[in-house]
Amino acid sequence: MTIGNPINRIDGKLKVTGSARYAADFAVGTPLYAELVTSTIGLGRVTGVDDSAARRVPGVREVYSHANPLPVDAADFFGMGGRAQQSWQPFAEPDVRFNGEIVGLVVADTLIAAREAARSMRLDYETQEPAAVFGAEGLEPEELPDRGLSAGDIEAAMQAATQSVDETYRTSANTHNAMELFATTAQWSGDELTVYVPSQWVEGFAAGIAEELGIDRSRVRVVSPYVGGGFGGKGSLFTWTSIIAAAARDLGRPVKLYVTREQGFTTASYRAETEQDFRLGAGEGGRFTGFEHTGREISSRADTYVVNGSENTSRMYHADAVRTGVTCVHADRQTPGFMRAPPETPYFFALESGVDELAWKLGMDPVELRRVNDIDREPVNGVPYTSRSLMECYDAAADRFGWSDYEQRVGSRTDGDWLVGWGCATATYPTLMAPCSVRLHLDATGTARVWVASHDVGTGAYTVLAQATAQALGIPVENVSIELGDSRLPPGTIAGGSISTASNVSVIEIAARQIHDKLGTTAETMNPEEAFANYGQRAIEEYAEWIPPAASRKQARTLYNGKVAIVGGPEEDYTAFAFGAEFAEVRVHKYTREVRVPRLIGAFAAGRIMNEKTARSQYLGGMIWGLGHALLEKTEVDPRNGKIVNANIAEYLVPVNADVQELEAILIPETDEKVNPAGVKGIGEIGIVGTAAAIANAVYHATGIRVRHTPIHVEDLLPQA
Numbered sequence: 001m002t003i004g005n006p007i008n009r010i011d012g013k014l015k016v017t018g019s020a021r022y023a024a025d026f027a028v029g030t031p032l033y034a035e036l037v038t039s040t041i042g043l044g045r046v047t048g049v050d051d052s053a054a055r056r057v058p059g060v061r062e063v064y065s066h067a068n069p070l071p072v073d074a075a076d077f078f079g080m081g082g083r084a085q086q087s088w089q090p091f092a093e094p095d096v097r098f099n100g101e102i103v104g105l106v107v108a109d110t111l112i113a114a115r116e117a118a119r120s121m122r123l124d125y126e127t128q129e130p131a132a133v134f135g136a137e138g139l140e141p142e143e144l145p146d147r148g149l150s151a152g153d154i155e156a157a158m159q160a161a162t163q164s165v166d167e168t169y170r171t172s173a174n175t176h177n178a179m180e181l182f183a184t185t186a187q188w189s190g191d192e193l194t195v196y197v198p199s200q201w202v203e204g205f206a207a208g209i210a211e212e213l214g215i216d217r218s219r220v221r222v223v224s225p226y227v228g229g230g231f232g233g234k235g236s237l238f239t240w241t242s243i244i245a246a247a248a249r250d251l252g253r254p255v256k257l258y259v260t261r262e263q264g265f266t267t268a269s270y271r272a273e274t275e276q277d278f279r280l281g282a283g284e285g286g287r288f289t290g291f292e293h294t295g296r297e298i299s300s301r302a303d304t305y306v307v308n309g310s311e312n313t314s315r316m317y318h319a320d321a322v323r324t325g326v327t328c329v330h331a332d333r334q335t336p337g338f339m340r341a342p343p344e345t346p347y348f349f350a351l352e353s354g355v356d357e358l359a360w361k362l363g364m365d366p367v368e369l370r371r372v373n374d375i376d377r378e379p380v381n382g383v384p385y386t387s388r389s390l391m392e393c394y395d396a397a398a399d400r401f402g403w404s405d406y407e408q409r410v411g412s413r414t415d416g417d418w419l420v421g422w423g424c425a426t427a428t429y430p431t432l433m434a435p436c437s438v439r440l441h442l443d444a445t446g447t448a449r450v451w452v453a454s455h456d457v458g459t460g461a462y463t464v465l466a467q468a469t470a471q472a473l474g475i476p477v478e479n480v481s482i483e484l485g486d487s488r489l490p491p492g493t494i495a496g497g498s499i500s501t502a503s504n505v506s507v508i509e510i511a512a513r514q515i516h517d518k519l520g521t522t523a524e525t526m527n528p529e530e531a532f533a534n535y536g537q538r539a540i541e542e543y544a545e546w547i548p549p550a551a552s553r554k555q556a557r558t559l560y561n562g563k564v565a566i567v568g569g570p571e572e573d574y575t576a577f578a579f580g581a582e583f584a585e586v587r588v589h590k591y592t593r594e595v596r597v598p599r600l601i602g603a604f605a606a607g608r609i610m611n612e613k614t615a616r617s618q619y620l621g622g623m624i625w626g627l628g629h630a631l632l633e634k635t636e637v638d639p640r641n642g643k644i645v646n647a648n649i650a651e652y653l654v655p656v657n658a659d660v661q662e663l664e665a666i667l668i669p670e671t672d673e674k675v676n677p678a679g680v681k682g683i684g685e686i687g688i689v690g691t692a693a694a695i696a697n698a699v700y701h702a703t704g705i706r707v708r709h710t711p712i713h714v715e716d717l718l719p720q721a
């Protein structure tokens, strides 16, 4: 068995020796260097551009701004089925829509000259006061009634409850801050364009760049074989990418852009802050009666983007009646976007905090409350789960954690000056899939090559696809090489929504079957030399497509159009989710109110696991990020001017080794033959879901203080008067 083996990453050596080439590493002759100029006001317009000092910097080739724009259109916004991170192009107009927006570009012979010139740009502004954060005057709420769900009579169900919670929860804005900075290199050869850009979606980027430059899609190649962390932040086409390509065309030279860490905060996407109203009632024995969850989410003025996580929170437990809703709150901010478990991370903080609050009110063990409300059909459409191992996860994690010693009493555990608390929460992620193709080559030496325009964003995709290929063909994994991250390869999936493994493994198995059909072999009996001798050829190359059954004919056609058609999760006739349970121990210092997390234990069930080592890394990484979401991460926006005041990784706090103490992920075996041919559920995002609630619940257990927002800071835990 190759699948499941915890083999090391096949690209590990390339990465640790510096031989793996990331987008910015590609050499392109003698490039020019670009530097972005960003706005220093939060709203208004540029009334004057003085680039004379910038142009005097030795080595400067050109200065672009709305006074000297580049011919670039905006591709359709991804939130409306397109590919672009936002619906407008920077400096096409003098308007400034948020603080840190791109308002100009300098191109020079050297990076240093470009940076110096960018700093020498003098812009005059007409400034207005932005409405950038919740509570500001001038926000525009847009209700999205078609995104809400309703089942049963919610008011009657709430009336029937003997206990209920009715609270508002808030989650903070977060910025991806992948280790690999954003970058773009554009090189023209005649009318053929090659773009090296960190990307979770080379197909979509290529199509979007073609759209923005008004050239044929076949003329654009996007290359991104390795990605140093994406987390969703590299999943939609950056506004600057086509601008760099247009500058390269204008100047007749390759152009290279490195986006600084600070600029990455304002020129790419982010996880928007939310406010959520949550109501949950319980009747006899804790069985839930009514479930109501509505969200408000910040977006830009122009773009309607919501993650609408109650699509999924409403599917978790029994409920007699369900009502959900979502409002997009338009503000003077950049357009937000995907960030690891985009809907679930914020919305499960509310759900899983709320369930815990109800457990305390009922005097019920929070694990038992979830058991009482465990289901095999989701309550909105009443359709069955393909598989659901939630309580197996709870039982395994609870056992490992020692939960049988839990006492539901504030302050029940102390250790010297430390108040100790325990909490738990559900983790989940819908099993999503998308149409995908592959080209698979096998030769008489038993060597296989796989080509697909999918991605390894650091998750281990190269490795697990090699394992899947080896097993499907019946050859050693060392004999498989994989090429990903190039839009010239057969169209793959976006590396988002945890869809890659399920989709790619499903299509690889089809291609392998085609090869076996021709050779008259099976994986079990494969002897390449003999088989090819009989076949009379040295090699076979097969192309295959996989269209998930739930995808419509129309969605299937998106495969060759650089669009994405994601299906799965809650569908009309089934519902597919991976599950987990996370347990946290916290220590809150009696006097300083500092919070530490000495233990985090999660158990996860996600169908067939391709590689126990890379899977565990995904879970652990997700839980660590959940700890950051709970206690550290927050993109701080100054309400006076919309400026992000901690746009660096010194002041934007993320967990470091010392913050993470005992950490464990338990893999619960699960077989799901219905979910997809590969039997695989995505695991890239589930780890972060629920962690923040588990920690907040533990903080309550320790202190009796219920914090209904993230991150939880020392000042939230000062003893209440």
Ligand code: MOS
Binding pocket: 200, 230, 231, 232, 233, 235, 338, 339, 340, 341, 342, 495, 496, 497, 498, 685
């Ligand atoms: Mo993930 S946020 O879907 O890249």
